[in-house]
Amino acid sequence: MxxxxxxxxxxxxxxxxxxxxxxxxxxxxxxxxxxxxxxxxxxxxxxxxxxxxxxxxxxxxxxxxxxxxxxxxxxxxxxxxxxxxxxxxxxxxxxxxxxxxxxxxxxxxxxxxxxxxxxxxxxxPPDRTSQQSQSNSSSMPAPAASAPRAGKVSPSDLIVTVNMSKKHLWKGEAVIATIKVYTKHNISSFRATTLPQFDGFISEELPVGSNEAQMEHFRGENYYSAVLKKCLLYPQKAGTLTINSGRYDVTLETYEPISNGFFVTYRPIEQKITTTSNRISVSVEDLPQPTPDGFEGAVGHFTATTDIAPAHPRTNEALTYTLNINGTGNIKALSAPTLSFPANVEEYTPEVVSDANFNGTDMRGTCAVTYTIVPKEVGTLNIPSWNFVYFDPSTGRYMTIKQKGYNLSVIRGSASSAEQKDLGEGLKDIRYIHRVDTASLAQKPARVFFETIYVLLYILVLVAFVSTIIVYRKHIRANSDLAARRTARANKVATKRLRLAAKALTANDADAFHESLARALWGYISDKLRIPSSALTRDNIREKLLESGISEELTDRTINILDQCEMARFTPDSSSPEHLKGLFDESSAVIKAVESTKKQPTKASAKA
Incomplete structure (x- = not known):
């Protein structure tokens, strides 16, 4: 169970x-x-x-x-x-x-x-140039003209166009410009060398959304089409405005047929071409004249309201007067209307904040204009009514929205400048400031040029300058004679190399000891006698040492150390620690003896 x-x-x-x-x-x-x-x-x-x-x-x-x-x-x-x-x-x-x-x-x-x-x-409908039927079962079927095509690319196989949503419009009215490509071939690369210029327009680029190619019937042919760029334009002047043509470098993928007996396959081939887009013009009509008072460039369809805060203002405290505009049109290009505030307020630069989005044909959103003013006097603050005027292109007329006025009672806040003045005149607890003759406070300048300390400092600086020049010139001469520098530094370099031999001696490493000792002695002789390392031999070392005034006994000791180091390379482990210690001491003594021996003239030079 x-x-x-x-x-x-x-x-x-x-x-x-x-x-x-x-x-x-x-x-x-x-x-x-x-x-x-x-x-x-x-x-x-x-x-x-x-x-x-x-x-x-x-x-x-x-x-x-x-x-x-x-x-x-x-x-x-x-x-x-x-x-x-x-x-x-x-x-x-x-x-x-x-x-x-x-x-x-x-x-x-x-x-x-x-x-x-x-x-x-x-x-x-089918292409004008090709009426053949063609089966297609893909989710995005290709037009008949886009089947594998061989040969030279025709100018009609790739077209770039600039289209305007309107050909006749008012100044400030929105128009959409669309740059579109039509192709019968796959595009490997597409580069715009010269883009169309929207001179005379305020331009704002719009998102094109998905850039997937769509099949479209255009000028009697079927093409793949895609939007390259879309802009929302607002003309800023009347007359005929022309958008110049753009220039594009494009690489197309065509196909070369290859016969394999019963079958035909296609091999892709890239072809580079240069094409241009069309020029296009629009007719812009000027706004009706004369423009009414209060019109400051708003074109579209708007509503406008105002509000003020706080309702009970105080002197010397900020008061905000806000104009709220809502609607469709050139709302992002709106500026703050010029308003006349009373003389007894202090005005600040108005702040304009726009929030608008493209609704398919134009910009729709809000624009908030905030005026900041500061009342300076107690009493009644009168903000008069005024008119917000915009031009409606759909009717071709100016529209007026009357904004209400405000009568506010200003109460006392922080002290105003006039009140501060009266308050200052009544103060009695500030002591009287006595006047003093400022001439008696003037200080006569002291002359230090001929003072003893100044002369001594001048001489000290001069001596330091001359000493620096002398030392610097000696340094230059010493650096210019590289051989002399090597000779002068031979003992220091040999001492550093002997330290390596001493470390190997302490570690009881005979091979490293003989190698370091030989390198120290060979390097010392090369630097001291000014003999290149490649020219060092046992015979010319003896000859050069004797020529330099080194005694024959000291020369033999030097050659003997070199021979022992060379012999140790071929008979490793043949030296006891005591022997190595004695060889190290002998090498140090030889270097010191050579270093302390002054160079004597050779016999040949004495005879001369």
């Missing part, structure tokens, strides 16, 4: 951990297709046993397999941390042919108790 209970628990746990994905149904179809081309519509049924019974009926399209769709099944199971997830998908594919250029709707299809969403399908 215990085993049965165990297996039953396992089955219950496995069933509890098995999670099936939710049921759903979807439909996939191209957004555009060319007249005469074939395309497919796929209905996917997920995690359900429901079956698609009928094919969707698409207007202006012919179906080939209404009763026998292509059916495929995909199943997957995943186990993550003991959780089992299983999914199954069945796809029903129907094949259609687009027969007439139009925009149609793929109707919703009922599958069991589920239903797909309707989809929009655009059927484009």
């Amino acid at each position: 215990s085993a049965l209970r165990y297996y039953t628990s396992l089955v219950i746990m496995a069933a509890a951990s098995f999670i099936a994905t939710a049921q759903s149904v979807s439909i996939e179809a191209p957004a555009t297709v060319i007249q005469g081309n074939r395309f497919s519509v796929t209905i996917s049924v997920n995690n359900s046993d429901a079956v698609v019974r009928t094919a969707p009926e698409i207007p202006n399209c012919k179906i080939f397999n209404a009763s026998r769709p292509g059916v495929s099944t995909m199943q997957s199971t995943t186990i993550i941390n003991g959780r089992v997830e299983s999914s199954i998908q069945r796809q029903y594919t129907y094949l259609y042919k687009a027969e007439k250029a139009s925009t149609v709707t793929i109707p919703a299809v009922s599958v069991g108790n589920m239903r797909t969403q309707a989809k929009r399908l655009t059927i484009l």
